Amino acid sequence: MIAKNSGRLASMLGAVALLCCLASIGRAEQINIVIRVQPDSPRRVIIEGTRAPTVTWSFRDSYAGVLNLGSRIVHLQLFDSTGAEIQTRRIAPGQFEAAKAASKFRYEVTLDPPARASEAAFVSWLNGERGLLMLSDLVPISNSPVVKNVDYAFDPVKVNRDEDERASVRLSLPEGWTAYSSERQSQSGEFQVPDIGRAVFAVGRHLRISRTTISKTELNLVVDAEWAFADPEALELAEKVLKAHLDVFRARPSNNFTLILFPLSQTVTADRWTAETRGSTTTLLMGKLPSKTAALAQLSVPLTHELFHFWVPNGLALEGDYDWFYEGFTVYQAARTAVRLDLLTFPEFLNAIARAFDAYASNADRDRWSLIEASRRRWTTGGSVVYQKSMLVAFLYDLKLRSQSRGKRSLDDAYREVYRLYSEGKSSGTSDQRAIDANQAVVTVLEGSPNMRDFADSFIRRATPVDLPAELDPFGLRVERLGLRTRISVSETLTGRQRDLLRQLGYNDYVRSQKRR
DSSP: OEEESTTOOOOOTTOOOOOOOOOOOSSOEEEEEEEEEOTTOTTEEEEEEEEEEEEEEEOOOOBTTBOOGGGGEEEEEEEOTTSOEEOEEEEETTEEEEEEEEEEEEEEEEOOOOSSGGGTTTSOEEOSSEEEEEGGGTSOOOOOTTOOOOOTTOOTTSOOOOTTEEEEEEEEOOTTOEEEOSSEEOTTSOEEESOGGGOEEEEESSOEEEEEEETTEEEEEEEOSOOSSOHHHHHHHHHHHHHHHHHHHSSOSOSEEEEEEEEOOSSOOTTOEEEEEETTEEEEEEOOOSOHHHHHHHHHHHHHHHGGGGTTTTTBOOBSOOHIIIIIIHHHHHHHHHHHTTSSOHHHHHHHHHHHHHHHHTOTTTTTSOHHHHHHTTTTTOHHIIIIIHHHHHHHHHHHHHHHTTTSOOHHHHHHHHHHHHBHHHHOSOTTOOOOBHHHHHHHHHHTSTTOHHHHIIIIISOOOOOHHHHHGGGTEEEEEETTEEEEEEOSSOOHHHHHHHHHTTOOHHHHHHHHO
């Protein structure tokens, strides 16, 4: 939905999206707010509204490595139902205590853009031209006694499944500004937000909106600034990627997807980008390359990865730390998608695998933890295992499954089965439903194919080293060490079965033979 001002509301493979998670069960709690972007100071917003009476007022202080968010909350005023102000004291950054239960509030939030470009897609910020408003770091955290497992150091790519955190939001913007959100907007101008953790609002002076439809699914593109490519070209690329993912899952988690494309305002090299997917909204900020070809190639990298998150994990009703699957495996899946769409050549695909192996091999802790344990340590010491090693394991799993099934099954089938069994629609409907452990659910699916149980036990449940040359040799791939880098190439002599397998992954032996002449 689009809202206007004056009260008429609206490097490289393996970089990851980031997203907030709050888990809770119980009765719904509604918060009603007005967010006023100040015309004289666009880096500041005033937020006022009402919520269920409470004494303790808490705001999120960290988000996937972005710290001190609570210190942005200033001038908090609390009131009772009659409008009388209640004495309030600050007990910690973003933590306040009222003298008695308060239901009305007013406070300010300073929203300077993050100093680090990598954080710009993860939290709310504003500058003089545009900005992002993400409710999860702007509104108070629910203090309802029914809320359980509030994760303050949450894993940011998981979806907030807290149906108790609903909001009615009205935006008041400076003259000439507009806003866009995929949230439903009422005739009176309020956005009705069923899940605060998924709500993203793009605001700015020069937003451009374009859209297309894919298999009854609407894709919306929200763009600001000028790029080397035209808006229709960016939309067409996103449409191709989304269609490829739809072909994998054969189902859609939403009827409405949104891609927000903003430039990075920080001083960085033009090839940098950062992205996050919340619910069915992907926010992508990039540097601006002057070449259209290079800029579209740069755009394709985060799109193949981020748009996959609409399904995994955002469309799944799973709980727990299974980042190895929805991040590391998805890095591999994104590369495979890029090959299918001719956005990446087969040699480039092998080079990406080789770079992941080099990064894995250079990490002293590479085989210290299983993939499951490393996921619990993702934001401290397990990141390399979650991304690089998991990407390698996904590659090996896909190769083995394709080989053993003679091309009849692949990792696509595993993703499809996970979504079929555990999509949010399959698991909703009962208030007393138990949380489904993600690691157990996903590993069970991966082991479901014949002869794959030992593989999952070795490479997922245990910290088995990856001997890449030995693992790839049976599939006709040769691993060499050239100086400080690994090179993966196709063997000179292939069996018919090896050739058929590699062709499924994008190998073109005709092109290779032509180059050798």
